[in-house]
Amino acid sequence: MIQITALREQTEEYIARLSKRGIPAEQMVHDILDLDRTVRECKQETENLQAESNRLAKEIGVLFREGKRDEADVLKARTSELKDALKDKEQELRTAEEALEQAMLNLPNAPHAGVPNGRSAEDNEVVYTWGTAAQFDFEAQPHWELAKRFNLIDFELGVKITGAGFPVYTGKGARLQRALINFFLDEARTEGFIEIQPPILVNEDSGYGTGQLPDKEGQMYHATADNLYLIPTAEVPITNIYRDVILDADALPIKNAGYTPCFRREAGSYGKDVRGLNRLHQFDKVEIVQIAHPDLSYAVLEEMQQYVQSLLQKLGLHYRVLKLCAGDMGFTSALTYDMEVYSAAQERWLEVSSVSNFESFQANRLKLRYRDENGKPRLAHTLNGSALALPRIVAALLENNQKADEIVMPEVLVPYLGFDRITL
RNA sequence: GGAGAGGUGGCAGAGUGGUCGAAUGCGGCGGUCUUGAAAACCGUUGAGGGUUAAACCUCCGGGGGUUCGAAUCCCUCCCUCUCCGCCA
Structure with missing residues (x-):
């Protein structure tokens, strides 16, 4: 608000x-x-x-x-x-x-002056592009084919156990998940983020605090017997740590990072770009959150945005950075950068991170404040971003690094994986 | 799942119908003392709304009720803790 x-x-x-x-x-x-x-x-x-x-x-x-x-x-x-x-x-x-x-x-956040005009995704501004698209001298396969051929992910098994959108990762597929999570958390720690392992079920108050409730109620899984919600992102429990809190000014900025599974019902979005890992009901993500002084929040946003880019570069993924136009930006954001990686086999860009400054929009609902020079409580600014969401990273890694009969892993992941390639 | 206890200011903890926004202690802040610090002592110290400033209003887990008047009595919901049972 x-x-x-x-x-x-x-x-x-x-x-x-x-x-x-x-x-x-x-x-x-x-x-x-x-x-x-x-x-x-x-x-x-x-x-x-x-x-x-x-x-x-x-x-x-x-x-x-x-x-x-x-x-x-x-x-x-x-x-x-x-x-x-x-x-x-x-x-x-x-x-x-x-x-x-x-x-x-019903009033959305006011876009920052730097936000481009525009109504839809077409009007987003590409501010940076890194790397080049992978070239193949054979027919490149989409990740769902690769996942099957190399026994990495079993989508049908997930359907049996739970339903569509709940894949089962097996063998090196599962190890790749674990490696990415650890890699992202270690990188975040090096960057000064304190690691948090929050609950993944939250109560109603928390849902209201970060704005999932009341309007996006249908997007969350609801455990009605206890009136708790499965989190759609770690942003919810981590930001709510600071609900109803007055921080000392010198405690800012607060930098937290956390890995959690994320759950999204994705009601109403069936049929569009849902193949393979492109859109899931359950996925893994490392999220970074910062609570910043209002005067510094845009500097913090740039820093976070650069940090996410550094992850993509270490993974060697061809990506681009978009500054979202006003019409495509989320309800609560004042300025958002999206990071998209190029999927070489699907020949399209996949969103893997969204980094936003909410200014005091969330803090107002959360009653998240700090004491200014005069000792008066003032609303702080909140920011967060994915660093990173796994499924589409995995999709891009598999597709972009595929050879005729193996998939090569990025060097930074080898110590985490314990192997450097996936073979038949 | 069964039984019990309890939710009060940053924390601990008094307060069972009126002058209680709330004793006391700790913590925080300011000061005295000290070369400096500690100790001791003195003062001060919740949030929100409102005002130029004040007055004033609201808040003692949430909601409702009784009363001229509620932290205090009644109803209801929520939450926390302890013990027993079960269990990773």
Whole structure:
């Protein structure tokens, strides 16, 4: 949620920024400010009534102690009128507050000035490209063929045990998963991230904190018996560590990294690009999260973005960096970089990481604050990114490094793998 | 799964109907003392809203109720801990 005070004080600026998303920002913001005024008026009147009623109650208390029952009874009569008025006002206030809350929840984050204009993925800006596409003197196979031929991943077995989108990794396929996870975690630690191993089921409060609830409810698996949700990303439990927390300024930036399996129902996205590892219900990911001082969050974003690139370079993967346009950016983000690796056999780019600065949008809901120079609590900025999501990395590694009858592993992974190639 | 205890300020922990936003201790901050530090002593120290500043309002797990008045009484939900059973 955007801070209401910011919206009040920098109305025109926010309208301009929000308009980039192609939404009726002017209307939405003015509606919100109208509701805000109503709420504030109502609150003022309610508080006046409460103050009056508190005053009378105290007076009655004094009269009782002095034994002046009759005088007390007179005052009591007056309080009953007050109570009725108060009840009405409170109801009115609650209605207005709910409307405001709803309107605020529907307002996406304001794109940063550097975000390109545009409506769809076509308008994303390619800011950097690294490496070249692998060339083959034979017919390159897509990863699902390779996975089968080299006995690395069994998709049918996953269907038997659970359902589509839950692959079973076997032998060197399983070892490759484990190697990548360890490699990513070690790299993150070297970069100064503290490793976290969080729960992968979260409660409702956490879902609200990072914004999966209420609107994206259908995207998470829900364990109804206990009202817990399987996490769609480690961002949820890790960021919620800092929900309702006031940090010391010198604790910033906080850098956390964690590996977790991720679960996504992907409701409504069947039939499109779902072959093999391209889109799964369960997958592995190492996520990096930072809590930063507002003045430094964009420097932190660049640092994180560069860090993710360094991983892709070490793995030797041909990739490109996109700055997402306003229309393609997630609801909660102010600026997002996507990293895409080239899949040589599918001949398309696959998203493997998304690095975002949410500014105070998440922090506002989380009540994640730090103390400024004057000791006053202020909202911090949150950032996160995948570093990295495994399935599409695996897809690209298998496809790009395939030879006629073997698959060569990148050198950095060999110590983790215990082998340097996958053979028939 | 069975039985019990409990949720109060950064932490510990008092408080069972009125002047309690809340004793006390620890921690934090400021000061006195000291060459410096420790100790000791003095002061100060929750969050949100509101105001130029104040007044004022809200918050003692969540929600509802009783009452002129609720941290305190009632209902309900949630959570935590302890013991027993089962179990990785």
